[in-house]
Amino acid sequence: MFKRVRDLREDHDMTQKQMSEYLQIHQTTYSDYELGNLNIPIDVLIRLAKLYGTSIDYIVGLTDDPKPYR
Template sequence: MHYTRLRNLREDKDMTQKQLAAILHCSQRIYSNYERGDVDIPTEILIRLSTVYNTSIDYILDQTDVKIPYARKQKK
Protein backbone atom coordinates (compact mmCIF):
# COMPACT_ATOMS: atom_id res chain seq x y z
CA MET A 1 0.00 0.00 0.00
CA HIS A 2 1.36 3.43 -0.95
CA TYR A 3 0.58 6.15 1.59
CA THR A 4 0.25 9.23 -0.63
CA ARG A 5 -1.81 11.03 1.98
CA LEU A 6 0.96 10.55 4.53
CA ARG A 7 3.39 12.43 2.30
CA ASN A 8 0.84 15.16 1.56
CA LEU A 9 0.17 15.72 5.27
CA ARG A 10 3.90 16.02 5.95
CA GLU A 11 4.42 18.46 3.10
CA ASP A 12 1.40 20.52 4.23
CA LYS A 13 3.24 21.00 7.54
CA ASP A 14 6.42 21.98 5.64
CA MET A 15 8.33 19.17 7.31
CA THR A 16 11.07 16.96 5.96
CA GLN A 17 11.08 13.21 6.46
CA LYS A 18 14.04 13.68 8.80
CA GLN A 19 12.16 16.19 10.97
CA LEU A 20 9.10 13.98 11.24
CA ALA A 21 11.20 10.89 11.90
CA ALA A 22 12.78 12.70 14.86
CA ILE A 23 9.32 13.44 16.30
CA LEU A 24 8.33 9.79 15.79
CA HIS A 25 11.61 8.51 17.28
CA CYS A 26 12.59 6.55 14.18
CA SER A 27 15.16 6.98 11.42
CA GLN A 28 14.50 8.90 8.21
CA ARG A 29 14.96 5.66 6.28
CA ILE A 30 12.24 3.89 8.28
CA TYR A 31 9.88 6.84 7.88
CA SER A 32 10.56 6.88 4.13
CA ASN A 33 9.63 3.18 4.05
CA TYR A 34 6.31 4.06 5.72
CA GLU A 35 5.50 6.73 3.12
CA ARG A 36 6.35 4.42 0.23
CA GLY A 37 4.35 1.59 1.75
CA ASP A 38 7.39 -0.70 1.84
CA VAL A 39 6.56 -1.67 5.43
CA ASP A 40 3.39 -1.57 7.50
CA ILE A 41 3.11 1.37 9.87
CA PRO A 42 3.03 0.21 13.50
CA THR A 43 -0.02 1.18 15.54
CA GLU A 44 2.03 3.35 17.91
CA ILE A 45 3.42 5.35 14.97
CA LEU A 46 -0.08 5.78 13.51
CA ILE A 47 -1.28 7.15 16.86
CA ARG A 48 1.63 9.61 16.96
CA LEU A 49 0.99 10.67 13.36
CA SER A 50 -2.68 11.32 14.09
CA THR A 51 -1.62 13.52 17.01
CA VAL A 52 0.99 15.43 14.97
CA TYR A 53 -1.47 16.03 12.13
CA ASN A 54 -4.55 16.43 14.35
CA THR A 55 -6.52 13.99 12.24
CA SER A 56 -7.84 10.44 12.43
CA ILE A 57 -5.90 7.31 11.60
CA ASP A 58 -8.65 6.53 9.07
CA TYR A 59 -7.82 9.76 7.25
CA ILE A 60 -4.09 8.99 7.27
CA LEU A 61 -4.78 5.53 5.82
CA ASP A 62 -7.13 6.99 3.17
CA GLN A 63 -10.18 5.21 4.59
CA THR A 64 -12.15 8.48 4.79
CA ASP A 65 -12.00 11.95 3.32
CA VAL A 66 -13.08 13.53 6.62
CA LYS A 67 -9.99 15.19 8.06
CA ILE A 68 -11.54 16.06 11.44
CA PRO A 69 -10.11 13.84 14.20
CA TYR A 70 -12.23 11.68 16.48
CA ALA A 71 -12.70 12.89 20.03
CA ARG A 72 -9.76 11.72 22.11
CA LYS A 73 -10.17 9.74 25.29
CA GLN A 74 -9.28 11.79 28.36
CA LYS A 75 -6.38 10.45 30.41
CA LYS A 76 -7.10 9.82 34.08
Protein backbone atom coordinates in the same frame (compact mmCIF):
# COMPACT_ATOMS: atom_id res chain seq x y z
CA MET B 1 -2.50 5.55 2.81
CA PHE B 2 1.15 6.11 2.02
CA LYS B 3 0.47 9.08 -0.27
CA ARG B 4 -1.71 10.62 2.43
CA VAL B 5 1.11 10.32 4.98
CA ARG B 6 3.45 12.13 2.59
CA ASP B 7 0.83 14.75 1.73
CA LEU B 8 0.15 15.49 5.41
CA ARG B 9 3.87 15.89 6.09
CA GLU B 10 4.30 18.21 3.12
CA ASP B 11 1.17 20.21 4.04
CA HIS B 12 2.76 20.84 7.44
CA ASP B 13 6.07 21.88 5.86
CA MET B 14 8.02 19.10 7.54
CA THR B 15 10.90 17.07 6.15
CA GLN B 16 11.34 13.33 6.43
CA LYS B 17 14.28 14.04 8.73
CA GLN B 18 12.10 16.13 11.04
CA MET B 19 9.43 13.43 11.08
CA SER B 20 11.90 10.67 11.82
CA GLU B 21 13.29 12.71 14.72
CA TYR B 22 9.78 13.41 16.05
CA LEU B 23 8.88 9.71 15.84
CA GLN B 24 12.33 8.65 17.12
CA ILE B 25 12.91 6.29 14.20
CA HIS B 26 15.56 6.06 11.51
CA GLN B 27 14.99 8.33 8.51
CA THR B 28 15.06 5.38 6.09
CA THR B 29 12.30 3.72 8.12
CA TYR B 30 10.12 6.80 7.78
CA SER B 31 10.92 6.99 4.07
CA ASP B 32 9.89 3.34 3.71
CA TYR B 33 6.54 4.19 5.36
CA GLU B 34 5.91 6.89 2.75
CA LEU B 35 6.98 4.63 -0.11
CA GLY B 36 4.76 1.80 1.09
CA ASN B 37 7.70 -0.52 1.66
CA LEU B 38 6.80 -0.95 5.35
CA ASN B 39 3.47 -1.07 7.13
CA ILE B 40 3.07 1.77 9.60
CA PRO B 41 2.70 0.45 13.18
CA ILE B 42 -0.39 1.54 15.11
CA ASP B 43 1.67 3.49 17.66
CA VAL B 44 3.15 5.54 14.83
CA LEU B 45 -0.30 6.10 13.29
CA ILE B 46 -1.55 7.38 16.66
CA ARG B 47 1.33 9.84 16.94
CA LEU B 48 0.83 11.03 13.36
CA ALA B 49 -2.90 11.56 13.92
CA LYS B 50 -2.21 13.60 17.07
CA LEU B 51 0.52 15.65 15.38
CA TYR B 52 -1.63 16.47 12.36
CA GLY B 53 -4.90 16.89 14.28
CA THR B 54 -6.69 14.24 12.26
CA SER B 55 -7.95 10.69 12.68
CA ILE B 56 -6.24 7.41 11.98
CA ASP B 57 -9.19 6.60 9.71
CA TYR B 58 -8.25 9.60 7.55
CA ILE B 59 -4.58 8.63 7.44
CA VAL B 60 -5.33 5.05 6.37
CA GLY B 61 -7.97 6.11 3.85
CA LEU B 62 -11.14 4.88 5.56
CA THR B 63 -12.60 8.39 5.34
CA ASP B 64 -11.93 11.48 3.27
CA ASP B 65 -12.88 13.76 6.16
CA PRO B 66 -9.66 14.98 7.80
CA LYS B 67 -11.46 16.19 10.93
CA PRO B 68 -10.87 14.00 13.97
CA TYR B 69 -13.76 12.35 15.77
CA ARG B 70 -15.15 14.18 18.75
